[in-house]
Amino acid sequence: MAAAKELNYVADPHASRLAAGKTRSIGMVVPMFTQWFFTQVVSGADAVLAASGYDILLYSIGGPEGRNRFLTSMPFRKRVDGLIIVDVALAAEEEKALAAAGTPIVLVGNGSKLFPSVRIDNVAAATTATRHLVNLGHEHVGLISGPPDDPLHFTAPLRRRDGYQQALRQQGIEPRPEFEVPGNFSLKGGAEAMAQLLAVHPAPTAVFAQSDEMAIGALRTVRDSGLRVPEDISIIGFDDHDMAEFVGLTTIFQPVVAQGELAATLLLQETGDGDPPAGVVLPTKLRVRTTTGPLRGVRSLLMSRRLPHRGARA
Amino acid sequence: MAAAKELNYVADPHASRLAAGKTRSIGMVVPMFTQWFFTQVVSGADAVLAASGYDILLYSIGGPEGRNRFLTSMPFRKRVDGLIIVDVALAAEEEKALAAAGTPIVLVGNGSKLFPSVRIDNVAAATTATRHLVNLGHEHVGLISGPPDDPLHFTAPLRRRDGYQQALRQQGIEPRPEFEVPGNFSLKGGAEAMAQLLAVHPAPTAVFAQSDEMAIGALRTVRDSGLRVPEDISIIGFDDHDMAEFVGLTTIFQPVVAQGELAATLLLQETGDGDPPAGVVLPTKLRVRTTTGPLRGVRSLLMSRRLPHRGARA
DNA sequence: CTGAAAGCGCTTACAG
DNA sequence: CTGAAAGCGCTTACAG
Numbered sequence: 001m002a003a004a005k006e007l008n009y010v011a012d013p014h015a016s017r018l019a020a021g022k023t024r025s026i027g028m029v030v031p032m033f034t035q036w037f038f039t040q041v042v043s044g045a046d047a048v049l050a051a052s053g054y055d056i057l058l059y060s061i062g063g064p065e066g067r068n069r070f071l072t073s074m075p076f077r078k079r080v081d082g083l084i085i086v087d088v089a090l091a092a093e094e095e096k097a098l099a100a101a102g103t104p105i106v107l108v109g110n111g112s113k114l115f116p117s118v119r120i121d122n123v124a125a126a127t128t129a130t131r132h133l134v135n136l137g138h139e140h141v142g143l144i145s146g147p148p149d150d151p152l153h154f155t156a157p158l159r160r161r162d163g164y165q166q167a168l169r170q171q172g173i174e175p176r177p178e179f180e181v182p183g184n185f186s187l188k189g190g191a192e193a194m195a196q197l198l199a200v201h202p203a204p205t206a207v208f209a210q211s212d213e214m215a216i217g218a219l220r221t222v223r224d225s226g227l228r229v230p231e232d233i234s235i236i237g238f239d240d241h242d243m244a245e246f247v248g249l250t251t252i253f254q255p256v257v258a259q260g261e262l263a264a265t266l267l268l269q270e271t272g273d274g275d276p277p278a279g280v281v282l283p284t285k286l287r288v289r290t291t292t293g294p295l296r297g298v299r300s301l302l303m304s305r306r307l308p309h310r311g312a313r314a
Numbered sequence: 315m316a317a318a319k320e321l322n323y324v325a326d327p328h329a330s331r332l333a334a335g336k337t338r339s340i341g342m343v344v345p346m347f348t349q350w351f352f353t354q355v356v357s358g359a360d361a362v363l364a365a366s367g368y369d370i371l372l373y374s375i376g377g378p379e380g381r382n383r384f385l386t387s388m389p390f391r392k393r394v395d396g397l398i399i400v401d402v403a404l405a406a407e408e409e410k411a412l413a414a415a416g417t418p419i420v421l422v423g424n425g426s427k428l429f430p431s432v433r434i435d436n437v438a439a440a441t442t443a444t445r446h447l448v449n450l451g452h453e454h455v456g457l458i459s460g461p462p463d464d465p466l467h468f469t470a471p472l473r474r475r476d477g478y479q480q481a482l483r484q485q486g487i488e489p490r491p492e493f494e495v496p497g498n499f500s501l502k503g504g505a506e507a508m509a510q511l512l513a514v515h516p517a518p519t520a521v522f523a524q525s526d527e528m529a530i531g532a533l534r535t536v537r538d539s540g541l542r543v544p545e546d547i548s549i550i551g552f553d554d555h556d557m558a559e560f561v562g563l564t565t566i567f568q569p570v571v572a573q574g575e576l577a578a579t580l581l582l583q584e585t586g587d588g589d590p591p592a593g594v595v596l597p598t599k600l601r602v603r604t605t606t607g608p609l610r611g612v613r614s615l616l617m618s619r620r621l622p623h624r625g626a627r628a
Numbered sequence: 629c630t631g632a633a634a635g636c637g638c639t640t641a642c643a644g
Numbered sequence: 645c646t647g648a649a650a651g652c653g654c655t656t657a658c659a660g
Contacts, residue, residue, distance in 0.1 A: 012392045014331040015653035018636045023328065025371075033357040043347040046374050055393070057339075058370040060360050078326045079369070187560055220560055242501055243557065246534055329637035332652050392653095 025055035026267065027080040029070065031087055031154070033060045035185065036213065036241060037256060041086050041108055044260025052268055054081070061088070074101050082267045084108060084260075089155040106267040108259050110155055116266045116277040118259050122156050125252045125284040126163025126208070127170075129236050132250070132286055133206040134171045137295035138234060141168060142204035144183040144193040144214045160210045160238065179204055183214040190217025198225060205295055206234040212241035212251055219247065219291065230293030240287055248290035255282050339369035340581065341394040343384065345401055345468070347374045349499065350527065350555060351570060355400050355422055358574025366582055368395070375402070388415050396581045398422060398574075403469040420581040422573050424469055430580045430591040432573050436470050439566045439598040440477025440522070441484075443550050446564070446600055447520040448485045451609030452548060455482060456518035458497040458507040458528045474524045474552065493518055497528040504531025512539060519609055520548040526555035526565055533561065533605065544607030554601055562604035569596050 017023050026049050030038040046056055057080055061070045071094055076083055080103065087109035090098070098105060099114045107117040133141050143164050146157025165175045178200050183193035190209055194217065197204055209215035215237030222233050229235060237244060240253035259282060266278060331337050340363050344352040360370055371394055375384045385408055390397055394417065401423035404412070412419060413428045421431040447455050457478050460471030479489045492514050497507035504523055508531065511518055523529035529551030536547050543549060551558060554567035573596060580592060 010388075010391045012332070012653050014328040014337065014392070015636090016655070017328040018326070018332055018638085019653080019655035021636075021655090028372075033353060033360060039347060039353040042372075043374070046347060046372065050374065055389075056372040058342075058356075058360065058372050060357070060364065074324075075369075077324045078328070187556055191560075216557075216560070243530075246501055246505075246530070326637055329652090330639070332654080333637080333639040335639090335652075 023055075023079060023081050024053060025057050025080050026264070027057040027059055027076045027083045029059040029061060029083060029085040029088060031061060031067075033058075037211075037239065038086060040256040041260035041263075044257035044262075045084055045264040046260070048261050048264040048268070071097070074098070076103060077101050082106070082270065084263045084267060086260075086263075087154055087156065104267060104270045106263045106270070108263045111279050112277065114277065116270065116279065118263045118266065118280045118282065120254045120259075120282050120284050122159035123163040123166065125238070125254065126160035126210075127167040128163075128284070128286050129208050129238065129252050130164045130167035131171070132236060132288070132292065133208060133234055134167065134173070136206070136234060136292060138204075138206035139173055139295075140176075140202060140204040140206070141173070141179065142197040142200075142207040143180045144190055144197070144207060144209040144218060145180060146182065146185055146210060148182040157210055164208055183209065183211075183217070185211050185214060187213050187217040187220075190214030191221045192217075194218035194221035198222075198227075204233070206292070207236070209235065209237050212237035212239045212244045212249060215249055215251065215291075216243060216247055219249070229291050231296065234292040236292050244287075245289070250289045250292040251287050253285045253287050258282065337393060337395050338367060339371050339394050340578070341371040341373055341390045341397045343373040343375060343390075343397060343399040343402060345375060345381075347372075351525075351553065352400060354570040355574035355577075358571035358576075359398055359578040360574070362575050362578040362582070385411070388412070390417060391415050396420070396584065398577045398581060400574075400577075401468055401470065418581060418584045420577045420584070422577045425593050426591065428591065430584065430593065432577045432580065432594045432596065434568045434573075434596050434598050436473035437477040437480065439552070439568065440474035440524075441481040442477075442598070442600050443522050443552065443566050444478045444481035445485070446550060446602070446606065447522060447548055448481065448487070450520070450548060450606060452518075452520035453487055453609075454493070454516060454518040454520070455487070456493045456495070456511045456514075456521040458495060458504055458511070458521060458523040458532060460496065460499055460524060462496040471524055478522055497523065497525075497531070499525050499528060501527050501531040501534075504528030505535045506531075508532035508535035512536075512541075518547070520606070521550070523549060523551050526551035526553045526558045526563060529563055529565065529605075530557060530561055533563070543605050545610065548606040550606050558601075559603070564603045564606040565601050567599045567601050572596065 028042055028045060030042060032038060049056055059070060061067050067088060082104040084106050089110050095112060095114050105115045107115050109119050111117050111119060130141060143161060145161055146154055168175050181193040181196045183189040190213060197207060207218060209218050215235050218235055219229060222229055227233055237249050237251035240251050244251045262280060342356055342359060344356060346352065363370055373384060375381050381402060396418040398420050403424050409426060409428050419429045421429050423433050425431050425433060444455060457475060459475055460468055482489050495507040495510045497503040504527060511521060521532055523532050529549050532549055533543060536543055541547055551563050551565035554565050558565045576594060
């Protein structure tokens with residue numbers, strides 16, 4: 001034993017896994033690694049998994065092809081003790097196939113009947129965001145959304161769009177297709193989307209961007225056009241990214257690191273004993289800052305409409 | 315064989331590793347996961363490693379304690395075929411101990427006599443940044459740097475400080491300790507550091523922030539103080555973060571994703587045959603945008619001083 | 629309670 | 645070229 005210490009011996013982890021049947025590692029599946037949201041979730045999960053002595057295997061699956069390759073080859077089999085899948089929407093058969101592989105799984109971003117999950121209520125959060133704009137008197141409300149055709153990869157953009165449309169309809173406003181433009185969840189995409197919205201006649205007086213990064217891109221375009229925020233146009237984002245407070249962006253806060261932490265915790269305590277999978281929905285919150293304001297000319301009217309909105313949250 | 319396909323058989327990777335002696339996985343060591351630079355490097359390395367069929371193991375070592383634990387326990391031993399260590403400065407004995415562990419290693423951010431490395435010339439890049447400010451007529455130049463006491467963890471802050479001081483001295487300006495404040499490599503840290511600099515008498519007329527995130531934080535403070543950029547104060551950053559172009563930040567571009575890609579490539583082709591380790595230094599580049607400008611009142615004088623600066627790069 | 633043996637599921641050198 | 649056997653370095657049930 002002393003000699004082992006002396007010689008700096010370490011047990012071969014592969015031999016021990018083979019003998020013991022445990023890998024002591026967890027896989028994290030993310031669409032990509034360059035987006036703020038995913039890195040924060042990984043960071044949260046990493047902290048709790050590392051504290052429990054687990055190694056973390058990264059599966060960055062990229063686009064739709066990578067997604068399908070991952071789901072069919074399932075490279076994690078016999079490789080990890082568990083899997084955290086972030087923001088990959090699964091069809092029913094896909095869930096079934098994953099479950100059949102036998103690896104414990106926790107989902108982040110989507111609910112599931114088969115696996116425990118951690119997520120927010122995107123529809124409600126988007127409704128809150130949109131209603132905030134409508135309550136300020138805006139009737140022409142634009143939407144900057146995710147990639148245009150990506151039915152299975154992400155669901156957040158679709159849910160947030162649902163919430164946006166629902167909020168409008170609830171106020172008797174019919175959503176207009178020309179007011180919905182894709183923004184690619186990036187600064188640049190947001191900036192370009194905003195340019196597209198400004199070209200519509202009449203242009204929206206308020207815009208809900210589905211991520212803060214897109215919202216900040218949109219802000220840039222608005223200001224470059226010589227328009228003022230919020231006097232000429234209001235903008236609300238989603239996430240409460242570090243940068244949001246910084247630029248005074250009104251947005252929907254969602255706990256990001258906490259979603260990763262919680263997913264890891266659920267995974268570690270997963271019994272597999274047939275108890276129904278936990279579906280945890282974390283709260284979001286409207287954070288009003290300086291990029292949203294009343295529609296010009298209706299300030300007085302507003303005073304009465306603002307009240308029901310007080311303290312609204314998703 | 316057909317039956318294997320039928321039954322969805324996959325070889326146990328641990329058994330095969332044990333028999334074959336290869337793990338088909340690579341470890342990535344980063345100080346933390348929440349910083350832009352590291353996620354981008356990981357993303358670059360991930361792309362080339364995944365393409366070669368390697369799994370990626372993440373070691374996020376956190377603070378100084380985590381760093382030392384990692385270096386002493388070396389949890390990657392017998393676990394991975396190779397290691398990419400990002401921005402962890404290694405003492406000579408630490409390098410020797412790592413080399414003795416026998417795992418092929420490539421360093422990102424620091425040079426080494428024992429391991430191949432990919433990095434930029436931080437001293438030269440910081441010199442370029444500082445000289446840019448001095449060439450614009452600034453003599454009171456502030457520095458927003460990294461964590462105050464972190465001699466071994468990161469070297470970039472120290473090197474960039476060296477470059478800053480060298481550039482000043484070359485122009486006959488003695489660096490002033492009260493002009494150097496730590497900014498924690500975050501937005502908030504940059505904002506606070508800037509507030510500290512503005513409180514100095516006389517305050518600097520130009521500031522070199524060691525990262526774009528800190529520079530953007532500084533910009534915020536300056537504008538909140540009612541000062542104009544660049545008329546009242548010039549700010550230059552470092553990295554060329556996505557956000558930099560967006561806010562018009564003058565900065566030093568460094569290839570980030572490319573450093574990860576290259577490190578992975580070097581690791582995959584590492585022979586261990588005694589050839590001297592490759593030390594690749596990637597070029598950086600000054601990107602002048604709108605947050606830097608001539609010192610007030612010396613515009614005319616400037617015309618002559620600007621010339622030697624043309625085309626300068628690190 | 630201690631220690632030697634069997635077995636985890638592969639790969640690969642080797643005998644046929 | 646094919647196929648059976650040994651061995652990779654552990655864990656753990658089992659005999660003593």
